[in-house]
Amino acid sequence: MSEIKPTKKLDVRGLMCPMPVVKLSSAINEVKVGEVIEVLATDPGSLTDIPAWARKTGNEVLKIDKEGNVIKFYVKRLK
């Protein structure tokens, strides 16, 4: 995969469900269609919540990385 270049970083570390999804759904409106947000989370629930949110809202999770207990999502705005 070519390198992903996020235009925005969203730090939701330490926040628990449902806040990561609430923050992401507002942050996605701050980037243009086609741009990517990098989300940093620590709540393991976000591993299933963020993909489910993306499917529902028609956006795309490009990649999920884990570093220690930090989970990184790369979310592309599709519409």
Add this chain to the structure above:
Amino acid sequence: MEATLNIPGKAINDKLLYYLDICARCGACSDACHFYVTTKEPPHAPAYRMELLRRIYRRQYTWSGKIFTKLFKTNGVGSGEFLEEFKKAAFECTGCRRCTVFCPFGIDMGAFVGLMRSMLYRAGRGNEILDMLADTAISKGEMIKELQETFAETIRNLEERLRKETGDPSFKIPVGVKGARILYVALAGEHSIIPAAKIFNKVGENWTLSLFEASNYGYFTGNIEKAKKIAERIVNEAKHLGVKTIVISECGHAYRVFKHLVPTWFSGFNFEVKSIVELVADYVREGKLEVEGKVVEEPITYHDPCQLARNGGVIEEPRMLLKLVAKDYRELTPSGEKNWCCGGGGGLVAIPELYELRMKAGKAKAEQIRRSGARIVATACENCKLQLNDLNRYYNLGLKITGVIDLVAEAI
């Protein structure tokens, strides 16, 4: 902007008509509502919330309300201003039903507010965030096959970590076990899995962890169909695994939904429903779980989550557990079924623009905690914990907020 708000015909029943008719405008409910006592805004007064609904009823269903529009104040119904007030009345309410306890006729404001939210939803004026969260939960149910592996892997990692932490190589967090006695429905984070898992392992319970989270944002949106879809994921899982008891983690509304609504939504629902707090209290009573002693030194109090205490009847169990682990347990005044709502329920903690209002609505709670002199506040609801943490910062209370089950798990 205008919108047509209608009371659906099927919502008109004797109870609704009786309530609309019987209210004596005595105002006893106003002093009971944590919103109204601090804001003094009319749409926060319970009887006024009901008055807005009454106007719609008159305009829609009575000749007098259709003809004498000024006299019955039905002329404004449908205006943008009316809609704004109606939205405020419906969404700036935690559905705590404290007003109901103080009303001489026991008028059920929680039911009214549920109806008002559903009317807004049908008019395309629901709350977007709550709706998005409900849709995310439904979507998770639909794609569970894809997500199952990620979930299982997360749980395996957690299990591994807990084996090291507890020094118990046989420590288990079972997932998808057919024939387990208990299906434990946690929240989306490990914080609601770990303490329960420690207790289950200690007593040797035959349990399995649900793939889904207990919370149900469909319930808050006023769209009962969505609430049912969210709950159905867990009902199907319980049926598939053949469990006997569904145990809900520390989450007030999830308990209310599962204990009181779900059995009426699905035919053939024959599971026992318990809060984790009730279950752990059973373990102690039956001698299955021994607590090491009073490990909590600092003064501690308990905040009754409205949906668990006032609306669910779980009042004694958390107190019994806290008194086992704490040296200095203090009661809030008032407490139990008359306890002040913290101001975070009804889905409000998830709506960022309501933060300031939530802080105002939590003033009565903050003050009663301060008066108690407690340094630790335990509670048994996730929304309450989020709200209490916010109140703690906002009012500089210097508290530690924790769950009841967390403290028990630390003491075994």
